[in-house]
Amino acid sequence: MKSDAMKSECARPAAPAAAPRAFIRVYVWEAPVRLFHWANVACLLTLGATGYLIGSPPAFLTSGDASSGYWFGTVRFVHFLAAYLFVAVMMLRLYWAFAGNKYARWRNFLPLTRQQARDAVQVAKVELLQVSNESLEPMGHNVVAYFTYAGTFLLALFSIVSGFALYAATSQSWFPHLFIRIIPWFGSEYTLRAWHHAALWLFALFVLIHVYLCIYEDYVDGRGAISSMIGGWKFVPRDVAASPQAQGLSGGGRRRRSRAATGGQQPPTAP
Amino acid sequence: MPALLESPVVPTIYEQMQSRGVNRRDFLKFCAWMSAYLGLQESGIAQIARAIETRRRLPVVWMHFQECTCCSESFLRSSHPIVADILLDKLSLDYTETLQAAAGQQAEEVLQDTIKRYRGEYVMLVEGSIPIGADGAYCVVGGKSAIDSVREVAAGAKAIIAWGNCACAGCVQSANPNPTQAMPVKAIIKDKPIIHVQGCPPIAEVMAGVLVHLLTFDRLPQLDALGRPKVFYSARVHDTCYRRPNFDAGLFVETFDDANAKKGYCLYKMGCRGPTTYNACGSLKWNNGTSFPIQSGHPCLGCSEAGFWDNGPFYRRLTNVPGFGIESTADRLGVTALGATAVALAAHAAVTRVRKRDTIGEQPGENAEAAEASRPTPPDGPANPEI
Structure with a gap:
């Protein structure tokens, strides 16, 4: 049957194949997703840098009159401005989670199905433990990446809520005052500030791992992961794109292919 | 309360003040001070004056539990001398361990008498935290544990004023590991309005102002x-601090003995908690408006915020993170975590190079030159006209 045909096409022989695997270009990341990503990069870098400066101001000026400078005030202003942009960027992404294509959909980010759990285990085996070479080849992100981004969204939410709660004292605007109710949960503003500060380091950790894994994926999988952030196109093996399983939740990710020269058996696919 | 206030037998507060020799001028000065502290408009002076002229004494029970009495001490040092006079002598404290003449049996009788006679009318002032560990054995007054006393007295109180950080948030007694399980009043009493007058101690004028507000407007x-x-x-110490312009200009004291400290730069980097502390120190100041910690060159400790003892060390911006040893700030942990992660990623990259060598680089059939060579020659021209 059709699936059998797929299987035989897909399970590559141990001997070096004569013909290279055919890839097609697929448009995965729509413009709003890419805009979100790079605006997010700009916001996070700005917020991280200014936030760190606010936490530990260097001695740029060591003497002078207060009337002669305002650099620290400017740093804080930039931080607050970037925070508003950050909220806007997050709102855009949240909207696109409902309006975008299926790779951008909200469902991907939530652990909803048993298949996602199985895929997560497989991702860990292939990419982290490297005990298997049966790579999932999702069109979008792999499940672990989606879940990590969901966690990062929560971190962003915490940073926004805590940051604006701290900012409310110096603002007449209604928006920051939406969040001041969380201060008593933390006991005092000082404690909340410490948590807000800790979030910076979690973001830094995320960025480090995220950038590494992008390079890793681009290098090891060779499907244009990095360039897809700019143009939106990824490269997908023709057989994966054509497989019926590619119509799944996060697209494509149901099919495994053995990329090792030793070959591998076809694991069960999702019903 | 109205029945008590309008009772003809008890003289008004003003009458009591007059009998103590306070003249009209001093009385009005006091009213003006108070309305200024309360942030009232000009007509507020008349409101306060009228209230003090017409209202009878407000029955007050001042309970002391786990505390150092610094709230009482602060109160006694209120900047306008007659504040303490009227509030302590005239407003009438029916019961307060620190100042009352009565002792022992007599004192307990006064307390019982007051809470029975003025049930639902008296105001309960609490100074100190309430330990609930060991069935309250850590703080027992007159044979009764603090937790029993506070429940008994609060039951008939019209409102509660929690004086100072102890009664508001537990202060040093509740600092980690909180051996006596010291609790603020709000943890024990849930069904009464509580005014939290924070600080360690609160500013005297703030304490007086809150009492005068209760007396004048008869509401919280x-x-x-x-x-x-x-x-x-409502304002942070930071917002009313006279050193604030130095903060915005990025002019900071780096060490306590540097030239910047002499110049009076911002104490932010010395751990000043002003940016997260809500109090009136910057505007009212202390000791007759003489000074406040930052003016004396010392960073704010944040004594009017919950848990300030556990947010140490006081002279650094970032608190220690509990469970990670001494000197473990979020920054230090963050940098360590980043470094460890970088090492782990480098190891992962190295393992990847070995384990995934079959998928990295040129794969069978992917040779670029071979692909070029095998390109079919177009019928009308050379294979690669552009080269």
């Missing part, structure tokens, strides 16, 4: 999310 002052009177606690 406007409170913030943490139950503190907004009039005194």
